[in-house]
Amino acid sequence: MNGLAIVWDAKDIFFSGALTTLALIGVCLALSIPMAMLAYMFLSESPTPLAKFGRLTADSLRCVPFLLFAYLVYYGLPELGLRLEPFAAGLFTLVFYNTAYFFEIFRTQAQAIPPETRVAAEAFGFSRIKLYQRIVFPQLLSAAAPMLGNQAIMVMKDSALLMIITVEDITFAANFVSANQFSPFAPFVLAMVLYWLFSLSIDLTVSRLNRNFTK
């Protein structure tokens, strides 16, 4: 009872925390997936050395822990004369970091696309843009859907680390309430339930999209 009352009293903090986390996930997905698609398109059309360089960049980014990268951005950008709010810096980190992962997903899943479809499209005289728009990306997105869903959950888990650079997300709310009320159980359980619900809705969206694609 006590725990429930504590959480109820702090509902505003949790609500804004949930909104912050949702905004981070939403904006990150909306930006990094298209950016990864563009990067994939650009790098598969560019000459080998450039493509290799792109792959190397993405690979080395994937070796860096997210929190370290967030610190680098948070402390590094001011040195370059760009001072960002914690939320903006966090969002920038999240988008940039995950673009590398989404790019890698597209790159590996592209091997599942039968090469004949591309050849056929070229034979039909598709322009480069139309080829990607009509032939490559529809197949790529449907093949990669489950992995995109997994990565979306990773985005959510990464976003929690941003509380360390004082982004006020769900984990921040749970920690704040637990520290102020000396009662950790209810706030942290609520945080975990919220994350769990978000992940369920991501899984549900992916299976919906997958059904639409395969129709």
Add this chain to the structure above:
Amino acid sequence: MTAAAYLTLLYGAGTTMALSIAAIAVGLPLGLLMALARWRRLPIANGLVKVYISVMRPTPMITLCLFVFFVLPTVGLDLSPMHAALLALVLSTAAFNCEIWRAGMASISIDQLEAGAAFGMSDWQTFRRIVLPQLWRVSLGPLVSEMTLLIKVTPAVSVIGIVDITRAASRIGAQTYQPLPAFIAATVIYTLIIAIVVKVQRLLEGRIAQRYGYVAS
């Protein structure tokens, strides 16, 4: 950065490595046990493991660390930060390892198990002689990927006061008022550790391909 600062970072690297290795050493067999429970459809355990994995998959490591560190003492289980961090890492990695082992088990055909039974092998013998030798080869790649993911989430344990690479770097940054060089050095250390793990995986895969004639993926 001074030599002492580099020493602090290396000391933090030792902590990160020790935590990761301990979590892997406990998490691998624990995941295997849970996967077996699901594979054999043990009545209650199957459902429990399913719920456990569904909860662990979306929980961020930092939230889990704070949960373990702050909530368990309220039920009378006092944990040092080190033990709390280890517990959080194991809880998370065991769940992912379980899913990997389970996917590997699904790739082994029922016929082989039936053949084992026909030769009069006990369940344990079938598992040890038929399932396990194939299982670890199929699961190696995904398991190593999970290990690199584990190393990459270890910075989260710095939030409960463990002086790992990340916390060592932020301490140096606080002392010298120059956080950037410390974090760059820390990033290099993490990248090296992860690159070594991936390299070992490639070597092992090469050995497997040589010995058994196919590459586990």
